Amino acid sequence: MTAVYRRELRSYFSSMIGYVFIAVVVFFIGIYFMANNLFYGDPRFSLTLTNVMVVFLVAIPVLTMKSMAEERRSRTDQLLLTAPVSLTAVVLGKYLAMVTVLAVPLALSCLCPLIIAANGEACLASDYATILAFFLMGCVFVAVGLFISALTESQIIAAVGTFAALLVLYLWDALMSFLPDALANVLGQFSFGSVLNNFAGYNVFDLGGLVLYVSLAGLFVFLTVQALHKRRWA
Amino acid sequence: MIEVRELVKRYGGRLAVDGLSFTVESGQVYGFLGPNGAGKSTTMNMMTGYLGPTAGEVLVDGHSVADEPEEAKRRIGYLPEQPPLYTEMTVDEYLEFAAALKKVPRADRARQVDRAVERTRLGEVRRRLIRNLSKGYRQRVGIAQALLGDPEIIILDEPTVGLDPKQIIEIRALIRALAAEHTVILSSHILAEVQAVCGQILIIHRGRMVASGAPAELERRLAGSQALDVVVKGEEAAGRALLSALPGVRSVESVPGAEPGTAGFRVEPRAGEDLREAVFRACAAAERPLLGLRSGGLTLEEIFLKLTDDEEAVTENGTSGGGPGGDGEIPAAEDAADGEEEEA
Numbered sequence: 151m152t153a154v155y156r157r158e159l160r161s162y163f164s165s166m167i168g169y170v171f172i173a174v175v176v177f178f179i180g181i182y183f184m185a186n187n188l189f190y191g192d193p194r195f196s197l198t199l200t201n202v203m204v205v206f207l208v209a210i211p212v213l214t215m216k217s218m219a220e221e222r223r224s225r226t227d228q229l230l231l232t233a234p235v236s237l238t239a240v241v242l243g244k245y246l247a248m249v250t251v252l253a254v255p256l257a258l259s260c261l262c263p264l265i266i267a268a269n270g271e272a273c274l275a276s277d278y279a280t281i282l283a284f285f286l287m288g289c290v291f292v293a294v295g296l297f298i299s300a301l302t303e304s305q306i307i308a309a310v311g312t313f314a315a316l317l318v319l320y321l322w323d324a325l326m327s328f329l330p331d332a333l334a335n336v337l338g339q340f341s342f343g344s345v346l347n348n349f350a351g352y353n354v355f356d357l358g359g360l361v362l363y364v365s366l367a368g369l370f371v372f373l374t375v376q377a378l379h380k381r382r383w384a
Numbered sequence: 385m386i387e388v389r390e391l392v393k394r395y396g397g398r399l400a401v402d403g404l405s406f407t408v409e410s411g412q413v414y415g416f417l418g419p420n421g422a423g424k425s426t427t428m429n430m431m432t433g434y435l436g437p438t439a440g441e442v443l444v445d446g447h448s449v450a451d452e453p454e455e456a457k458r459r460i461g462y463l464p465e466q467p468p469l470y471t472e473m474t475v476d477e478y479l480e481f482a483a484a485l486k487k488v489p490r491a492d493r494a495r496q497v498d499r500a501v502e503r504t505r506l507g508e509v510r511r512r513l514i515r516n517l518s519k520g521y522r523q524r525v526g527i528a529q530a531l532l533g534d535p536e537i538i539i540l541d542e543p544t545v546g547l548d549p550k551q552i553i554e555i556r557a558l559i560r561a562l563a564a565e566h567t568v569i570l571s572s573h574i575l576a577e578v579q580a581v582c583g584q585i586l587i588i589h590r591g592r593m594v595a596s597g598a599p600a601e602l603e604r605r606l607a608g609s610q611a612l613d614v615v616v617k618g619e620e621a622a623g624r625a626l627l628s629a630l631p632g633v634r635s636v637e638s639v640p641g642a643e644p645g646t647a648g649f650r651v652e653p654r655a656g657e658d659l660r661e662a663v664f665r666a667c668a669a670a671e672r673p674l675l676g677l678r679s680g681g682l683t684l685e686e687i688f689l690k691l692t693d694d695e696e697a698v699t700e701n702g703t704s705g706g707g708p709g710g711d712g713e714i715p716a717a718e719d720a721a722d723g724e725e726e727e728a
Contacts, residue, residue, distance in 0.1 A: 153484035157470070164472055229468035229529065232432040233485045234457040383436040384395075 154230070154243030158217075159250055168251050171213045175255035178205040183262050193272055195263045196280035196350035203284075203346065206291055207320055211312035213251060214295025215305040217244050218374070223303045231382070241375050245296055252288045256281055273353070280349040283356070286363040287342060291316055293370030300377045340366075385410055386431065386537060386569075391440035393426050393591075400426045402591035403440070410536065413563045415582030416571035419692055423591040424571040425465055428541050431569075432462040444537065458487070461535035461566075465542050467526030471515035475506055475525055478514060479532065486533035500528040504558060520551035527558065538562060540570040544577060556581050575688050587691055594691045602687060612651045612659055613639065615676030616667060620647040626670055632657035646675055 162168030182198045221227040230240045263277040294315050299308040318325070319342045326334040326341070338344075345359030386408040393401040401423040408414055416424045429435040431442050433449045433456065442449040444456040470478055479500060483493045501507055504524040509517055514525060523543065530538050543559065544552045559581050562568050572578050578585055579599050587595045587602075595602060616623045620638060624647075627636045632654050639648035653659045660677060667674040 153481055156484075157473075157481045160477075161470070161472060224468075224471075225464060225466045226468040226470055228429075228434050228462070228464040229482065230485070231434050232457055232460070232462045232464075233482075234454040234487055234533075235485060236454070382434070 151235070151239035151243040151246075154235075154240050155247050158244050158247030162213075162247065162251050167213065167216070171209055171251060172254050174209050175202070175205060176258055178202055179255065179259050179262070183259075187262070187266055193266055193270060194350070195259075195266060195277040196273070196353075198262070199259075199280050199284045200343075200346055200350045203287070203320065203343070206288055207313060207316045210252075210288065210291040210295055210316065211309040213248055214292055214299055214312060215309035216299070217248060217296050218300035218378075219302050219305050219308045223305075231378075237378055238375050241296070241371060241378070245293065245371050245374075248292045248296065249289055252292055253285065256285045256288070276349070276353045279355050280346070283346055283349045283360060283363070286360055286367070287346060289367045290342070290363050290370070291319075293367040293374075294319075297370045297374045297377065300374045385445055385567075387443040388427075388431065389441050389443070391427065391430060391442065392438045393423070393430060393435065394438045399591055401430070401437075404588070404591065404593055405440075406586055406593060406596065408537070408567060408569060410567050411563075412567060412583045413559065413581055414567075414569045415578035415585045416569065416588055417575065417578045417585055417688065418571075418573065418588035420573055422573075422588045422692075424573075424588055425541055426591075427588070428462070428539055428569070428571060429464070432460055432539060433457050434462075434464075458533065459536050461530030461533065461538045463523075463526045463530045463538075463540045463543060465545070467522050468529075469514045469522060469525060472513065474511055474513055475501070475517075475528075476510045478525065479528055482529045483532045488533050496532055496534065500531040503531060503561070504528040505554075520547050520554070523547060523551070523555060524558070527555075531562075535566070537567045537569065540568065542571055542573075544572070544574075552577075587688060589692045595687070611653070611679075612663060613648065613676065613678045614651055614663055614674070615642055615646055615648045617646050617673040617675055623647040623649060623672070626666055626672060627651055627663065630659065630662050630666055632659055632662065648676075 159168075162171075179198070179202050182201045183195065186192050186198045186201070187195060218227075221230065231237070259281060260278070263272050263274050266272040266277075267274060291312075295308070295312040298311040298315060299305075302308050302311070322341050323338070323343055326338045329337065340362065345356050345362060348354040348356040348359060388404060388406050388408075391401055391404040392399070404423070404427060416427070418424050426435065430437045431444075431449070433453050436450065442456075444459050447455040447459075449456040470481070473481065476497070479497045480493060483496055484490075488496050501510060504527050506521065506524055506528055509521055514522065517525065527540065527543065530540070540559070544555050547555060556577070559568060559570065563581075570578075570582070583598060585596065585599055585602055586593055614623075614627065616626070624636055624638070627633060627649055634652045634654050637650045637652075639650050642648035651659060651663070660679075663677060664674060
C-alpha cells in the first residue's frame with residue numbers, strides 16, 4: 151500500500167494536477183476569506199468554508215478523474231493487479247494519496263482563523279471543527295470520484311460523472327423538497343450541506359454528521375474495490 | 385511449476401478460453417503459439433491473476449491464484465502485451481516502485497533493481513523518462529520489471545511484437561539468458577520465434593490446446609509421414625528406377641525445379657520406415673552422387689497452419705450451432721493428430 155501511495159502522491163506533484171488543485175482551492179478560500187472576513191468583518195471563518203464547498207464540485211473531479219481511469223487506459227493496472235498486493239491495498243493507497251493532496255489547502259486554511267484572532271475576536275473552536283468537517287466532506291467527494299473513475303477508461307467521463315454526482319449531493323436538500331415527505335425525511339438524513347451547516351451556522355459539533363461522512367467515504371472506497379473485482383470476473 | 389486445470393473464460397456469449405489444461409514444468413522455455421485471438425493473452429491474464437476465470441483454476445507451486453493470490457503472484461513475473469509503464473517516471477523510479485510493489489525488502493531493492501537493469505542492459509537510460517524511450521527500450525523496462533522480486537516463473541506476452549529485427553534478436557537472446565534461472569513462458573503468433581527460443585510448444589487455437597510438445601517431437605508426431613526429398617545427379621529416369629527399387633518405398637514422385645543435370649524426387653515410405661540410410665547406401669552402391677537428402681515431412685509452420693486451418697474449415701461448417709457446437713468440432717482435429725501419431 152505504501153508503494154502505491156508514494157507513487158501516486160509523487161505523480162500528483164510531478165504532473166500539474168496536484169499543484170493546480172491546491173492553487174485553485176487556496177485561491178478561492180483566499181477570495182472568500184478576504185471578502186467575508188477581512189472586508190465585511192465577519193469573524194467566523196466557518197461561514198467562509200460553506201461558500202468554498204462549491205469550488206470542490208469542480209476541483210475534486212479534476213483531482214480524482216485519472217486515479218483509476220488512467221491506469222486502465224494505459225494498462226498499468228495489469229502491473230498493480232498482478233503484483234502480490236491486495237486490491238484493497240491498491241485502492242486505499244490511491245485514495246489516501248488523494249486525501250493527502252486534499253489536506254494541503256485545508257492545512258493552509260488553518261492559518262485563517264489565527265489571522266482573524268490576531269485582529270479581533272475569533273471563534274476558534276467552531277472554526278477548526280468546521281475545517282475538520284469540511285475536510286471529511288472532501289474525503290467523501292474524493293471517494294465518490296475514485297469510484298466513478300473506476301467505472302470508466304475515460305478521464306473526461308470520470309470528471310463529468312463525478313461533477314454530476316457531487317452536484318446532486320450539493321443540491322440534496324433542495325431536491326428533497328420535491329419528494330413526498332415520507333421519502334424526504336429518510337433521504338434528508340444524508341444531507342451533506344446540513345451537516346456542514348450544523349458546524350458553521352449553529353456551532354454544533356455534529357458527531358452523527360461526521361460518522362455519516364466517514365461511513366460514506368468508506369462505502370465508496372469499498373464500492374471501488376468491488377467495481378475492480380467485478381471487472382476481473384466480467 | 386504451474387498447473388492449469390480446465391480453464392474457461394467466457395466474455396458475454398463468446399468463449400475466449402475453452403477448457404484449457406496443461407502443466408508447466410520448471411526450468412524450460414514454453415511457447416504459447418496461436419493465431420491472433422486464439423486466447424493466448426486471456427490465458428496469460430488468468431494465470432497471473434489479472435482476470436478471473438469463468439471456471440477452472442490455476443495453481444502456482446500448489447497455490448491457487450484465486451484463493452491465495454499473494455503467494456501465487458509472488459512467484460510470477462509478468463510482462464503483459466502492452467508493457468505496464470508509468471511514462472511520467474524515470475526507469476529507475478519505475479523499477480524501484482515495481483520492486484516495492486512486489487514486496488522486495490527495502491534493503492534488497494537497490495540490488496535487485498541494479499541486477500534487473502544489468503540483465504536487460506538498460507544502464508544507459510536509467511535516468512531517462514520512460515515517455516522518451518524507444519519501443520525496444522520500453523519492452524526491456526517491462527521485462528526488467530518482471531524480473532524484480534526474483535520470481536521463479538516469468539510470463540511474457542508477445543515480447544517481440546512491434547520491434548525491429550535487431551531489437552527482436554536482442555530480446556530473444558535475453559529470453560534465452562533468462563531461461564538459465566527461470567521458467568519462461570512466452571506467447572507469440574510467430575512460429576519462427578517460438579521455434580528459436582522454446583523447448584516446449586503449446587499450440588492454442590480458439591481457446592483450446594490443439595497440440596503440445598518439443599518442436600522436433602511435434603514435427604515428428606504431426607508430420608503424417610516420413611517422406612524424403614532426395615536430389616541425385618544424373619537423369620530422372622535412372623534416379624527413379626534406383627529409388628523405386630528400394631524396399632519399403634511406397635511411391636516416388638518427381639519434384640520439378642532441380643538444377644540441370646540433377647533430378648529431384650519425393651519418396652514416400654511405407655508406414656514406419658526410415659529410408660534415409662537405405663537411400664544413401666543405394667546411391668553409393670550405384671555410384672550416383674547424392675546431392676540432397678531431407679526429411680520432407682511437414683515443417684512446424686505447415687503443422688501450425690494445418691492445425692489452425694483444419695478447424696477453421698470444420699467450424700465454418702457448423703457455425704450455426706454457436707458455442708456448444710464448437711465443443712464437438714475441435715476434438716476432431718485432436719483426434720486427427722492423435723491418429724497420425726499412432727501411424728508414425
